[in-house]
Amino acid sequence: MNIKLFLNDVKTLSKDFLNKHWITILAVVTLIFSCYMYLYTFSAMLLPFMFVPMWYISAIAFSNHKMHKSINGLFRKDKTKKFTILRVYTNDRNFVERMTDADYLATQSIDSEKGMVNISKDIPSQIPYYVDEEFRYCYHILIDDNNNMYIAGQYENQGVDQIDD
Numbered sequence: 532m533n534i535k536l537f538l539n540d541v542k543t544l545s546k547d548f549l550n551k552h553w554i555t556i557l558a559v560v561t562l563i564f565s566c567y568m569y570l571y572t573f574s575a576m577l578l579p580f581m582f583v584p585m586w587y588i589s590a591i592a593f594s595n596h597k598m599h600k601s602i603n604g605l606f607r608k609d610k611t612k613k614f615t616i617l618r619v620y621t622n623d624r625n626f627v628e629r630m631t632d633a634d635y636l637a638t639q640s641i642d643s644e645k646g647m648v649n650i651s652k653d654i655p656s657q658i659p660y661y662v663d664e665e666f667r668y669c670y671h672i673l674i675d676d677n678n679n680m681y682i683a684g685q686y687e688n689q690g691v692d693q694i695d696d
Contacts, residue, residue: 558588615674618642620666655684
């Protein structure tokens with residue numbers, strides 16, 4: 532069973548490698564074939580056929596590689612964003628209605644950290660939930676660069692009694 536998984540991984544990785552570097556591989560094969568032909572014929576007529584296609588294919592491969600890197604960097608920037616992550620621990624079930632009040636928010640137990648969040652994936656699964664035995668509810672709040680607040684997760688600890696304010 533493990534051999535099949537290993538062979539499947541090797542097959543997938545080799546296909547990805549060939550899809551990414553096929554033009555560079557073509558340039559190397561063209562150069563090797565041209566050198567092989569030159570060694571057996573010693574004909575100066577083959578010199579242009581050796582180096583012109585190789586340089587042309589190499590130039591295309593280099594420009595495609597630069598373009599591929601810049602496109603990947605562009606998409607990578609769009610998927611991840613930097614947020615301030617607040618873990619707010621409270622016993623109040625009406626926290627969501629009152630969370631915009633700064634005085635009320637200051638009275639809650641808050642853990643803060645900076646972090647990168649991939650917005651194309653499930654956001655709550657990227658932020659770990661730590662249980663605090665003193666509090667019934669835990670809210671994960673994301674704050675972006677524009678100070679907009681988003682609730683990323685809401686968790687309840689059943690072992691703690693809630694306090695209604």
